[in-house]
Amino acid sequence: MAVNKGFTLPAESPLNETNKKKKYYRKNVDFFKLVEKLKLWPSRSGTLHGIKTIKITGNIAEITTHCDETFVVWNSRTSRAARWLRNKWCVCACKTCKIPAWKIEKYTSTMMTQKWGANL
Numbered sequence: 001m002a003v004n005k006g007f008t009l010p011a012e013s014p015l016n017e018t019n020k021k022k023k024y025y026r027k028n029v030d031f032f033k034l035v036e037k038l039k040l041w042p043s044r045s046g047t048l049h050g051i052k053t054i055k056i057t058g059n060i061a062e063i064t065t066h067c068d069e070t071f072v073v074w075n076s077r078t079s080r081a082a083r084w085l086r087n088k089w090c091v092c093a094c095k096t097c098k099i100p101a102w103k104i105e106k107y108t109s110t111m112m113t114q115k116w117g118a119n120l
């Protein structure tokens with residue numbers, strides 16, 4: 001007697017495929033969402049820049065800072081910027097960007113009270 005026949009989801013099932021894609025999307029969208037929400041970007045030298053515009057296309061985001069720097073970043077939780085934002089290594093704001101104090105305060109308190117990956 002094959003009792004379970006018909007109840008096991010085959011690996012190539014469209015349902016499995018959907019779940020996989022959903023998970024993948026969720027896992028990768030968080031970092032950009034965070035950046036989009038904070039509107040802050042840490043440069044390589046550890047300076048915090050204010051984001052003027054952010055254009056997200058899949059796993060790539062084109063960011064323009066208030067000091068008129070445009071660059072493309074890959075969405076990755078393990079990237080330097082992701083680590084920086086998560087660990088809050090240092091907060092030295094870019095003078096050209098003129099990030100308001102309340103924004104930095106908000107960022108600081110957000111990162112202190114919110115766990116990484118919390119619902120944004």
Ligand SMILES: [Zn+2]
Nearest residue numbers: 049067094097
């Ligand atoms: Zn700047």
